[in-house]
Amino acid sequence: MKKRTLLATALLLQFAFAAQAQQEPVNLDAVHRIKQEGLQNSQVMQTAFYLTDVSGPRLSGSPGLMRASEWAKKQLIDWGLQNARLEEWGEFGRGWEVEKSYIAMAAPYYQQLIATPKAWTPGTDGAVNAEAVLVHLEKEEDLEQYRGKLKGKVILTKIDEKAETSFEADAKRYTEEELHELAMSLEASRSQSRWTPERIAAYRARMALLSKANEFFQQEGAAVLLSSRGGTHGTHFTSNGSPYAPDAKPTLPELEMGLEDYNRIVRLLEAKQPVKLEVETKTRFFSDDLKGYNVVAEIPGTDKKLKDEVVMLGGHLDSWHGSTGATDNAAGVAVMMEAVRILQAAGFKPKRTIRIALWGGEEQGLHGSRGYVKQHFGDPATMKLTKEHEKFSAYYNLDNGTGKIRGIYLQGNDAVRPVMEAWLAPFHDLGATTTTIRNTGGTDHLAFDAVGLPGFQFIQDEIEYDTRTHHTNQDSYDRLQADDLRQAATIVASMVYHTAMRDKKLPRKPLPKPREAS
Template sequence: GEWAAKQFTEMGLKNVKLEKWGPFGQGWENTRFAAHMVEPTYSPLIGFQLAWSAGTNGPVTGEVLYAAIRTEADMEKWKGKLSGKILLMEPEKEIAPQDRASMSRYTPEQLDGMFLAPDPGQRSPFGMPPMAAAAGAPGRPPMNREQMMSLRRKISEFLKSEGVLAVLSLPYRGDGGTVFGASAGSREVKDPIPPASVALTPEHYNRIFRLVQKKIAVKVELDVQAKFFPEETDSFNVIAELPGSGKKKDEIVMIGAHLDSWHGAQGATDNASGSAVMMEVMRILKALDVKLERTVRIALWGGEEQGLLGSRAYVKERFADRETMKVTSEHGKMSAYYNLDNGTGKIRGIYLQGNDMARPVFEAYLAPFKDLGAETVSIRNTGGTDHQSFDAVGLPGFQFIQDAVEYSTRTHHSNMDTYDRIQRGDMMQASAVIAGFVYHTAMRDEMIPRKPLPKPQPRPADGAKPLPTE
């Protein structure tokens, strides 16, 4: 964050600051990871530690045991039997042949299909996150989020009290050495810390599982070190501006991307790439020395990976509380927010988030970039990133359509999300497209059209609605 703020200052941007928000919860850092199967034969293991789980306090070696602990009854069944063990808690995963290329770009037919409303039964390409999957796991009844989190805390407490050395787990997707994973514990200081939790590539997890099922003794050696930072529970967003100089200088055009990432690698495509593009947009606009009618503001968000926390805190303070829909005076001065957070792929268009009144505006903005492959204006919504914080309170918030490249197959929350996966040409194209959008939005006579204000969205009562089971 301090580095980004320094870059903004050196660009000549104004009102550069790190804006605190909170509470986020305690920080966490993995400082060492080594994993090996040492019996019945030696094999190095590919994986990484899951966030907010404990370290092993130096190298440890333990016998591996399969114990499917999903309910309180399971905890009672395994009580007194787990001390000094390294656990497998999931059955093996079937690995299908890799019959498709891991790299992809949108075809003309796929982009044409985006003009249509989506099939309501369509599933996310990223698969089901582990926590949602757990809610409908075999042997476990459907449960709401509070029930699920309560059970998760009980299991963490149980494993710790029983003296479990570590838990080995399957990634929620991926194979071939690509491991996708995020967290196993909670950032809340008061919550129990689970034993060291390690996601392994499915090939290595399955091998261990099969040996255990055949009653062949397996021992694994782990050296996992982690640090917790309970003393600092706030986080921050990085903010900077190009002030407007016209009659509309009190009105705002915002761009943003999240600066935080998961720890399996560098977070290059999620979301250093998006942050870098948005920083480049500001550099371009500053270098052109154009006199902007409206103020252009950039935000690099914190806490996106834990639930859009940084952007939600910012929107609540500056624009509106989505639970009450009481709006501030700044709400009426916000023209649009543009977000980038779908990997390193070039821009192919923009999602309207159901705001069809913006279609002719964006079609005009995209027209100069048709030869660069950006021309699709889709009525569809897209989720999972910070434009939703703005859209939720009736502000025009948009995410660009990007080529997938290797996002869902290789890099998103994985141990392969490194600088090497960045596509330089794609990011240059994205910077040019967004700079065009921002310039025209800042200079437009009218603000970007809006949808009607949404109704208040109070938090659901505990137990109000169970999670889906599939």
């Protein structure tokens, strides 16, 4: 190697070191105090207990969500947070809850069945004892053959899904290889969705056909509909069956069940074995308050110049109704509440104001966070922005289940990468190692991202999210991983703390164009 080349290399190295030296500062003393409180004195499972076991299902608009909201507000006040309130985000619609749910096969023999009324469906007209009828439905004309034959009957529609036996574990964590692949993503928005345009079109056509069929069943005087969106071994997925709008047309009572119970009835009917069912459900609608609410509370900032600036953290408090929404998303709420508890308990005085928001209406389309962002920061349709938009640093969200934090999605924001890498560094030993340029979707950080504000969702281990808990009748307290939630709360507390103490707000991406224009 020639001397000149050597010199050039030395200069390059120096430059590289210089770049390293401009590294984002990390307060390791604060990290230590946060770890102490978060890992040694965790209350996250106690919080989760009140959100799940004690509050119950927290469907948007339901008494369960109101119970949890009031409890969370009181708990945040007890921890010393300020300005705690239920803040209206807009008009939601009717509340709804189950008051009774019973279904069993009465012939050819008695067998209790596991099922859940679809959200916002009416109850049965008392106890129904009726024959089951299997409807083969490929196209609308198929319905004609059932005309005059469905009065008082329980209707099932043939489905293709089988209750397969899996030789893979229900629960899993990211492997190093998978994290590496995430970290090396070429672009933010590479869609990995299985929802090809063809599949979306087929799905929509099927939904339209089912909708017509349900009108037909109602006209024909059917008593109850049964359906299955999958799930095995006593686990089944749940969803909404009717609109929650106050003026929505009434529908038939409908229950969802797992594949084994559903397909057993289908097989019997296909073999011309008559099946009788006993069904009794009661559901209740609530129309006294059609508004939706978020729970909001603050640790006020203490720096003269920066205290009007805001760092936010949150997760959605509403859930589906089949269980107590433990991993979707009491987990995220408990972690976020625990993060502010940690900061309070450790006695920090943040420069910027830290604001926690527990969203309502997420399951019906991120309504709570979108309403909040529109009121406070700007309208993504017009991109008319508020003064608060200027004062906002970042929003951190947790809503991918009970799994611990393995890193963070940068949501296409290259400028925050060195910041996040520095802040995650003290937590590599807890498994949080990865930054990825990738976007992730489906959670409340999108409401912030939509108006050009830094909004982030963490990378979380999946655990049983897709297999057992996400929108199922089995998403209850026991499915929570205590160690994972302790870890997550500790990391979030540190991320939020550093965002609140940073000299500048977090760097932003260029503002998006108004949605109306696109």
